[in-house]
Amino acid sequence: MTDTASIIGAHDQYMTINYGRYPIAMVKGEGSYLWDAEGKRYLDLFCGFGAGLLGHCHPxxxxxxxxxxxxxxxxxxxxxxxxxxxxxxxxxxxxxxxxxxxxxxxxxxxxxxxxxxxxxxxxxxxxxxxxxxxxxxxxxxxxxxxxxxxxxxxxxxxxxxxxxxxxxxxxxxxxxxxxxxxxxxxxxxxxxxxxxxxxxxxxxxxxxxxxxxxxxxxxxxxxxxxxxxxxxxxxxxxxxxxxxxxxxxxxxxxxxxxxxxxxxxxxxxxxxxxxxxxxxxxxxxxxxxxxxxxxxxxxxxxxxxxxxxQGLLDHANKIGNHAMTRLRAAMKRSGGRIAAVRGKGLFIGVELNPQAKGATFKNAGEIVDRCRQRGVLVNATQNVVIRLAPSLAIGQEEMDEGLSVLEQVILG
Ligand SMILES: Cc1ncc(COP(=O)(O)O)c(C=O)c1O
Known part of the structure; x- marks a missing residue:
């Protein structure tokens, strides 16, 4: 029982269905990455509601x-x-x-x-x-x-x-x-x-x-x-x-x-x-x-x-500031589709405006789905806010890889 369909099948039969889960089953994690049961790799910019503070399976x-x-x-x-x-x-x-x-x-x-x-x-x-x-x-x-x-x-x-x-x-x-x-x-x-x-x-x-x-x-x-x-x-x-x-x-x-x-x-x-x-x-x-x-x-x-x-407080500030600067630059060319970028350290919110001209999304959940299909995990809250809470140990290249996908799915 290690494929996604069997894991989800057993969940549907034996567990309370209290969470709205994505149709994926994770079987492995390392650093900022997760792998599903079919071996697809995901860059995790949310780390299970931020609880994976140091990423996955930190040595x-x-x-x-x-x-x-x-x-x-x-x-x-x-x-x-x-x-x-x-x-x-x-x-x-x-x-x-x-x-x-x-x-x-x-x-x-x-x-x-x-x-x-x-x-x-x-x-x-x-x-x-x-x-x-x-x-x-x-x-x-x-x-x-x-x-x-x-x-x-x-x-x-x-x-x-x-x-x-x-x-x-x-x-x-x-x-x-x-x-x-x-x-x-x-x-x-x-x-x-x-x-x-x-x-x-x-x-x-x-x-x-x-x-x-x-x-x-x-x-x-x-x-x-x-x-x-x-x-x-x-x-x-x-x-x-x-x-x-x-x-x-x-x-x-x-x-x-x-x-x-x-x-x-x-x-x-x-x-x-x-x-x-x-x-x-x-x-x-x-x-x-x-x-x-x-x-x-x-x-x-x-x-x-x-x-x-490992000096991860300084690192979180450095990567967080880099990410927010980059996202604010994206906001400027978004024609209002990104309404605000806020946060501190590696706790970042990107508020979207689905009513803006040229927006191809009705809510933040659609952006989350599109990112996931492209192998990046982010989260939505309050219907219009994308939340990022990656590992404090995330590298700048990994962060940039995730931000590029996020910017592409928002800006088209
Ligand atoms: C600020 C805050 N306090 C408390 C809780 C509850 O924590 P738990 O889900 O571990 O019970 C949450 C959960 O998201 C939270 O965000």
Whole structure:
């Protein structure tokens, strides 16, 4: 059963059909390339929602995970393990001095952040008693669990699952005044993506995050930066909030920090993280059995180590700037078919205008399909935005190869 038709046939018979998958089955990866079951090669400029941060089967990750698998596979959170502490230390050393709680996914990490925020709101009540309300942004994405899908604030994500969890409200992204107006006596936290991912790689104006930090300080609100897309070097800094020199109270990570293995992290400063402290409170306030498992942690520690050792933050900035300069030049000759190019590091969005004269596409999905047929994987979001999130280790020639295809399919 190794051909595409048999793999898809078995999927159709035995699995839930919850994803809209392309009619291809991947069997091999190396660097920036994937191969399907028929041996066709694809240049991967999206790396599985950015989770393949160092590309496919990076030797440093393969070595670290293989070594770990041979040494200690699982012991559980009643004991201490070296890979967990190494991963937590790597996050600390990358500039966010918080305590890490490890779990499996972005949603999982945000759930932990929301629970911690509620503990904080109970300990630091307002005039009307305990505070619990969380403010998020329209077109954000924070996950699909019961708690996170309400924060996600996109109807298509929560529709059908009512009654929804109370205690959330959402406001337009990059609108400080709207956040301010939404704060009331029961508000305890604001969650924000430093750059919106699913929302279309939207980079906020420069004053937004510093303003949000100040507002949170003034009103004793916790600022949670959801760095699930942007954390771990994707934007050319370890964490995207560092572009604006702010420090959140909590930060959540997932996707890229596991390099393709399941890792979620909720990282909080001591004054907040202390509310989870078992030694102080004598209860398990939050937990998950396989969170921080040895193999995922070995991968996470190796991701940070490799980025540092190979100078991949600088590399991501260099290749990202080159790509955006090239795409902006294409925008100029596109006659309006490319409406905007935005991003930081290797997190890039290309907004299309299907209404522009000469456009041969109705939406970004058609461009994704045409690129794929020509052996290049990119992604579409918000109907009109092409997203690029290649490996941080991608070479300039590979990037140019992909951009040439993308430009050709957009510009004809
Ligand atoms: C910013 C952000 N937060 C959280 C999530 C949820 O992560 P996961 O799919 O790992 O649960 C996503 C997923 O795309 C995301 O983009």
């Amino acid at each position: 440093a990750l393969v070595d670290a995970v293989t070594k770990q698998a041979r040494t200690l596979w699982h012991s559980g959170n009643l004991t201490h393990t070296l890979p967990q502490t190494q991963a937590a230390q790597a996050i600390w050393s990358s500039g966010f001095h918080g305590r890490s709680f490890f779990c499996h996914s972005g949603a999982d990490a945000n759930e932990a952040a929301f629970k911690l925020a509620r503990l904080y709101g109970r300990k630091n009540p307002g005039k009307q008693g305990k505070r619990y309300k969380i403010i998020s942004a329209q077109q954000s994405f924070h996950g699909r669990t019961f708690g996170t899908m309400v924060a996600t604030a996109q109807k298509k994500v929560s529709e059908g699952y009512e009654p929804l969890m109370p205690g959330y409200t959402c406001v337009p992204y990059d609108d400080l005044k709207a956040v301010e107006a939404a704060v009331d006596e029961v508000t305890v936290a604001v969650i924000v993506e430093p750059i919106q991912g699913e929302g279309g790689v939207r980079v906020p104006s420069d004053g937004f995050l510093p303003g949000l930090r100040k507002l949170c300080d003034d009103r004793d609100l916790l600022l949670i930066c959801d760095e699930v897309w942007t954390g771990g070097g994707r934007t050319g800094k370890w964490f995207a909030h560092q572009h604006w020199n702010i420090v959140p109270d909590m930060m959540t990570l997932a996707k890229g920090v596991g390099g393709g293995l399941p890792v979620g992290v909720m990282c909080a400063h001591e004054r907040v993280a202390g509310l989870f402290d078992h030694r102080r409170h004598g209860t398990v306030a939050h937990a998950t059995t396989l969170g921080g498992n040895c193999l995922s942690m070995a991968a996470a520690a190796a991701v940070f180590r490799t980025i540092e050792a």
